[in-house]
Amino acid sequence: MSNPITEQPSKYDNLEKMDVLELLSNINAEDQTVPLAIEKALPQIRDFVTAVVPKMELGGRLFYIGAGTSGRLGVLDASECPPTFGVSDDHIIGLIAGGDVALRKAVENAEDDVNQAWKDLEEFKISEKDVLLGIAASGSTPYVVGGIEDAKKNGVLTGGITCNKNSLLSREADFPMELIVGPEFVTGSTRMKAGTAQKLVLNMISTSIMIQLGKVKGNKMVDMQLSNKKLVERGTKMIMDELNIDADLARLLLKKYKSVRKTIDLYKDRLNTNELN
Numbered sequence: 136m137s138n139p140i141t142e143q144p145s146k147y148d149n150l151e152k153m154d155v156l157e158l159l160s161n162i163n164a165e166d167q168t169v170p171l172a173i174e175k176a177l178p179q180i181r182d183f184v185t186a187v188v189p190k191m192e193l194g195g196r197l198f199y200i201g202a203g204t205s206g207r208l209g210v211l212d213a214s215e216c217p218p219t220f221g222v223s224d225d226h227i228i229g230l231i232a233g234g235d236v237a238l239r240k241a242v243e244n245a246e247d248d249v250n251q252a253w254k255d256l257e258e259f260k261i262s263e264k265d266v267l268l269g270i271a272a273s274g275s276t277p278y279v280v281g282g283i284e285d286a287k288k289n290g291v292l293t294g295g296i297t298c299n300k301n302s303l304l305s306r307e308a309d310f311p312m313e314l315i316v317g318p319e320f321v322t323g324s325t326r327m328k329a330g331t332a333q334k335l336v337l338n339m340i341s342t343s344i345m346i347q348l349g350k351v352k353g354n355k356m357v358d359m360q361l362s363n364k365k366l367v368e369r370g371t372k373m374i375m376d377e378l379n380i381d382a383d384l385a386r387l388l389l390k391k392y393k394s395v396r397k398t399i400d401l402y403k404d405r406l407n408t409n410e411l412n
Contacts, residue, residue, distance in 0.1 A: 139299040141272050141325050143318040150321065162327070165320050169332050172316045176336075183294045183310040184340055187266050188347045190292065191226070194264060197344070198256060199229040200282045201270035202246030204326045205296075205333060206231030207238055209270050212337040218366075220350040221358030221394075227341060230255050232278040245278065252282025263290035268340075271295070272329035274302020283307045296336055298329040312336065357396040361389070370395045378402055 147161055173180075187197055199209030206229070213229035216222055232251065233242030245251075261267070267286040269279040274297030283293045284307055295308030298316055305311035314332040319325060345351065350358050355373050359366060367389065374385040377399050385398075392398040 139273060139275075139302070140315060140317060141298050141319070141329055142323050145318050145320055145322045147320060162320050165328055166331060169314075169316055169328055169335065172314050173332055173335055173339075176312050176314055179310065179312040180336060180339060183268075183312060184343045184347070186292060186310060187294075187340075187344055190264065190266050191344065191348060196225060196259075196261075196265045197227045197341075198259070198261060198265060198267045199227070199270060199337075200232075200252050200256070200267065200279055201230075202232035202237075202276050202278050203241070204330045205270040205272060205276070205279070206233075208330060208333050208337060209268075210238060212334075212341050216341055216345065218360045218362060219356055220345040221360055221396075222345070222350065225259075228259060232276075246276050247278070249277040249281030250285075252278050253285035256282065256286070261286070261289075261291060263292075266292045266294065268294040268296065269304055269308060270333055270337075271302075271304050272298045272325035272333065274299045274304040276304075280304055280307060296333055298325065298332060352396065352399075355395070357394075357399065359395070361393065361395075374398050374402075 150158065153161070191197065199213055200206070201209045210229035210231055213227040216227045217224045231237045233245030236242060237245055256267070267283065269283045271279040280303045283295060283304065286293050287307065293308045294310040294312065295304040296312045296314065297304045298314050300313055300315060305313055314336060316328040316332050319327045319329065321327065357373065359370070361367050361370055370389050371382060371385045373395050374380070374389060375382055378385070388398045388402060389395065392401060
């Protein structure tokens with residue numbers, strides 16, 4: 136790929152001569168194009184989610200691999216699923232080239248090793264029951280493309296998120312998702328629009344999967360972990376609204392059962408039992 140879209144020159148020039156409001160306005164204008172680019176990829180995203188859910192219903196896991204910003208976004212999305220949906224931290228697993236130290240600091244040449252991703256995945260005993268999603272704005276990152284190639288050789292279902300058309304990643308992945316957001320405001324700075332697009336799509340993927348797996352009731356996070364006061368209060372409000380009871384009783388029940396879903400289900404069961412008797 137001689138001139139990938141993510142490396143093409145910005146539509147803007149002489150950025151250093153712009154005042155602050157002009158910079159912010161132009162960045163904002165570019166950011167507004169991201170959801171429209173994602174909209175065009177919705178059928179691709181749907182096909183991937185539809186393929187992942189049956190795997191996870193049978194106990195499979197979803198892995199993310201990426202380097203730099205792409206890797207950080209994958210790790211972020213994976214880390215937010217346990218507190219949000221009450222799943223274990225091995226449901227969705229994010230791996231970044233260079234290991235966890237790369238979350239804070241760039242690790243030299245980490246993304247250039249075509250074999251390292253599979254070595255990292257083997258530590259988690261990845262198998263054909265699982266799914267691997269490669270994330271790379273360029274679509275050519277060796278760590279990601281190599282991981283996808285090795286996964287396919289071992290019977291693992293694969294997906295790819297990229298911001299270039301017909302990239303190596305798109306050609307290798309079973310389910311390519313191409314988010315064509317165009318050149319960046321700062322030429323080649325894919326932490327900007329490309330990163331925003333990747334973040335939005337990862338939100339869509341993990342949230343849709345969790346809803347399909349029954350981790351949301353109505354529109355509420357009934358399986359969320361009650362890890363702080365704010366979440367306890369949110370859980371209390373959910374119970375009040377669902378069961379039509381006052382705050383004191385809702386809080387007492389939540390303290391007893393330690394789960395919004397369990398509280399609602401057991402309280403309703405008790406009501407039904409009393410009605411039958």
